[in-house]
Amino acid sequence: MGAFNSLTYNATICLGCGECMMACAKAKSGDADRFDQSRIKIVPAGDNKFEAALCRQCGDAKCVMNCPAGALTKNAASGVVDWNADLCVSCLLCTVGCAYGSITFESSVGHVAKCDTCGGDPACVKVCKSGALGYVTTASIYNDYGKQEDLFAPGLAACQGCNSELMIRHVLRRVGRNVVVAAPPGCIPGMGTVGYNGKAGAKVPIFHPLLTNTASMLAGLKRTYERQGRDVTALALAGDGGASDVGFQSLSGAAERGEHILFLCFDNEGYMNTGMQASSATSFGSWTSTTPVGDKLQGKRTDAKNLPMVMMMHNAAYVATASSVFMEDFYRKLDKALAASKQGFAYLHLYAPCPSGWRFPASLTIDVCRLMVESNFVTLWEYTPETGLVFTRPTDKPKPLESYLKAIGKYRHLAQEQVDRIKKLLEDRLAMLKRFVR
Amino acid sequence: MTALSKPGKVVVLDGNEAAAKGVALARPDVVAVYPITPQSSLVEHLSSLIASGELDAELMNVEGEHSVLSALQGAALAGARTYTATSGPGLAFMFEPYIRQPGLRLPMVASLVTRDTLTPQCVWGGHQDAMLVRECGWIHMYCETVQEILDSVIMGYKVAEHPEIMLPVNVNHDGNYLSFGVTRCEIPEQALVDDFLGPKNINWHAALDPERPMSVDPLTGNAGGAGPSMFVRYRKGQTEAMAHALDIIAEVHADWAARTGRHHAPLVEEYRLEGAEVALITLGSMTGAAKDCCDALRAGGRKVGVIKVKTYRPFPVAAMARALSQVKAVGVMDRSVSYGWNSGPMHQDTLSTLGKTGLRMPCLSFIGGLAGADITEAHFERAYDAVFKAASGDMPPGPLWVNEKD
Incomplete structure (x- = not known):
């Protein structure tokens, strides 16, 4: 599959100057004043705002x-919706379908007209002073990595809506075959990645x-x-229990020694494969099967250990947090971590909300991932000894924490004072992280 | 010394250094270390050998015994010959990867510099640590002398890596008495050891190698409804390899003797059993004192002998029965206890051997040498006396505690 290129429009910064329409008219008819020939129409939307x-x-x-x-086809190579003059019967059914009003009958030329992105070099974008118009390659991850082989067996038995399965497939596509994968007991081998009874779950060397x-x-x-003298990537696909609890000593030792390992922790805040028990990564107030809710106890009584911060304190070669919602960010960090793991210890912490254990519908995994980041419940950053900590997503305008907590069943019982404690913790943690920014 | 054998360089050193020299001659690829009394000087010697370039191996200074053995398992799965050493609490901390190693069929040699276990708090020698792991599937060989340590470490690799065995080997030597006892020791030439061990072939059966991709240790047993047969086959194969190891250990000792002229009994040593009425069964460095006592008593006309166990796991039932069949009563000197049987662990093994082979005789349990206590010739003489009394029907109800009043 080829690239999907498209124009983008940001109404909030559009000045309504019309330069784009003139540039388009010139490009399509040779005459900048033939606005009717422009395939982009900027129109007033009231309140001094514009729409395209x-x-x-x-x-x-x-x-x-x-x-x-x-006559209209989606071009698999360029992603552009192509119009073919020879096939068009001018029935105008296409104009009925478009919600953007962007394919219309042009009486001056006697047929419908639409944007063809000027063959990948759109004239309108070049003249846009405000930056409201852009030209982007969408689905670049799909295009860059989609061709690469999925090195896990199809039909892994992860729960419906599992974020971790999605992410381990992405990881291994990128890392490739020259790897040895360690999958300590938990959801990742539990879904069959190492295999059952002699049947392998991956096409690469993998072990428990x-x-x-x-x-x-x-x-x-x-x-x-x-x-x-062999360059083999040593890759860990661990859970938060195996990383922050009982496996912490070996993790800390390896980081201290600067072992050349790429260690990924999939943080679903507990022992989900074993039956949703609490780990040290479980957040305050969470219901789990070992931090139940009753008259005496209302979920987990302590705050989550912030493992990525702890790993940063080891001065590892690369430490970062990532979310499956921000895939470009994730892939950029994965590439950096992979490169760093050739010279030192690289640690990548992936937030992995668990529909089964956290009690939210499987269809909402990505939404929960997004809310988690946008509410500052977690923050996305990266660290190297050379650069210090760099936030890779702004933290200054978080969505209300309640919007995140309310989306998840394990927080359903929270009293206001528990919510307030979480808020305070998040503010304190953010302030602490900010002190590592240079 | 046979015509084939070559003399080595004679030096004076202690057991820990002898083990380190033996390891270096076996050319391991990866050595992982963590200090613990009374093993520490062993890994210090090894670290020095690597630092000086005398031994070309990767030295891993890891953060605990658990990671020591874990790192070596990873190394072995990439094809490395590996080594480590530990004692008492270190072995306890190593337990989780320790019990896994034989099931992975990963050959290696690890020295247990034996030490009594906590609690009471104690840093002195005793066999309790090694005895606690006697049913984990490792081969256990106990050394009597410093020379035997060096030789057995090298022989250990040959046994462990034998394609019909593929099991880890503990070469055990007594903390304090052997670890720090300084004696004469002959160091074989490197070429002799290289020729003896041959090429390494560590992970032909189970590898983590992108050039030979495989899943190592996937879930087996009843998962997925496949039934337990695969798990049972693994266990059975491992147990059979353990049993077969007795033959290989004997072969390897014979080969070593032919090359070096040093004959160590591979399984059980029969010492002055000809015409003996009673014998004491020993393990490790205590054997020297037992033999001296035996010689002295023999000189006085008393018909006594010593049965030294070298290979304790797998237990050499046939060799033991051959030795036992020559006497009328026997006593077992354990340097550890079996809490479940109110006797020593090797006493239980001896009783089992008697039961399995249909031999009947009084069999006494002695428990001595705990917490670094010395088992002297005088102790052994009293033990012989007790066995003679038992032979004539005076059997004590429980174990005899050798150093209770020392």
Whole structure:
């Protein structure tokens, strides 16, 4: 599949100057004054604001569906919705379908007209002073990584809506075949990645370390390969229990020694594979099967250990937090972590909300991931000894914390004072992290 | 010394240094270390050998015994010959990866510099630590002398890596008495050891290698409804390899003897059993004092002998039965206890051997040498007396505690 390129329009900063329409008219008719020939129309939207009638090159375009003649097609290579003059029967059904008013009948030329992105170099974007118009390659991750082989077996038995399965597939596509994967006991081997009864779950070497010794086993393996002169990526796909609780000693030791390991922690805030028990990564107030809610106890009584911050304090070669909602950010960090793991210890902490254990509908995983970040419940940042801490997503305008907590069943019982404590903790943690910014 | 054997360099050193020298001659790829009394000087020697370049190995200074063995398992799965050493509480902390190693069929040698276990708090020698892991699937060989430590470490690799065995080997030597006892020791030439061990082949059966991708240790047993057969086959194979190891250990000792001229009994040593009426069964460094006592008593006309156990796991039932069949009564000197049986662990093994082979004789349990206590010739003489009394029907109801009043 090729690239999906499209124009973007930001109404909040559009000045309504019309330069784009003139540039388009000139490009399409040779005459900048022929506004009727412009395939972009900036129109007043009241209150000194503007809107754009502009083709978004939809992925599942209604105009294409409506066209009975096959004159409109989604170009698999460029992503542009192409119009073919020879096939068009001028029925105008396409204009009925478009919600953006961006394919319309032009009486001056006698047929419908729409944006063709000027062959990938749109004239309108070049003249836009405000920056309201942009030209982007969408689905770049899909295009960059979609071709790469999925190295896990199809049909892993993760729960419906599992974020971790999605992410481990992304990780291994990027890391490739020259890898040894450690999957300590938990959801990741539980879904079948290592395999059952002689059947493998991955196309690469993979093993169950103990819950306690993931980093140590990989360290010995990696040092042996380096001794043999072989560059093999040592990759851990661990959960928060195996990283922040019982496996912490080996993790800390490996980080201190700067072992050349890429350690990924999928933080679903507990022992979800074992039945949703609390770990030290479980957030305050959470219901889990070992921090139940009753008359005497109302969920977890302590705050979550902030493992990525602890790993930063080891001065590891690379430490970052990431979310599956911000995939470009995730991939950029994965690339950096992979590179850093050739020279030192790289730690990537992935927030992995768990529909089964946290009690929210499986269809809302990505929404919960997004709210988690946008409410500052977690923050996205990266650290290297050279740069210090850098936030990779702004934290200054968070959505209300309640919008996040209310989306998740494990917080349903929270009293206001518990919510207030979480708020205070998040503010304190953010302030602490900010002190690591140089 | 046979015509094939070559003399080595003779030096004076203690057991920990002898173990380190033996390890270096076996050319491990990765050595992971963590200090603990009375093992520490062993890994200090090894670290020095690596620092000086005398031993070309990767040295991993990890943060605890749990990670020591874990790192070495990872290394072995990438094809490395590995080594470590530990004692008492260190072995206890290592337990989780320790019990896994034989099931992974990863060959290695690890020295247990034996020490009594907590509590009472104690840093002195005793066999309790090694005895607590006797049913974990590791091969256990106990050394009597400093020379035997060096030789057994090297032989340990040959046994562990034998393609029909593929199991880890503990070469055990007594904390304090052997770890720090300084004696004469002959160091074989590197070429002799290289030729003896041959090429390494550590992970032909289970590898974590992108060039040979496989899942290592996926879930087995009843998961997925496949039934327990695969799990049972793994266990059975491991147990059979353990049993077969007795043959290989004997072969390897014979091969070593032919090359070096040093004959160590591979399984059980029969000492002056000809015409003996009673014998004491020993393990480790106490054997020297037992033999001296035996010699003295023999000189006085008393018909006594010593049965030294070298290979304790797998237990050499046939060799033991051969030795036992030559006497009328026996006493077992354990340097540890079996809490469940109110006797020593090796006493239980001896009783089982008698039961399995249909031999009947009085079999006494002695518990001595705990917490670094010395088992002297005088102690052994009293033990012989007790066994003679038992032979004539005076059997004590429980174990005899050798150092209770020392």
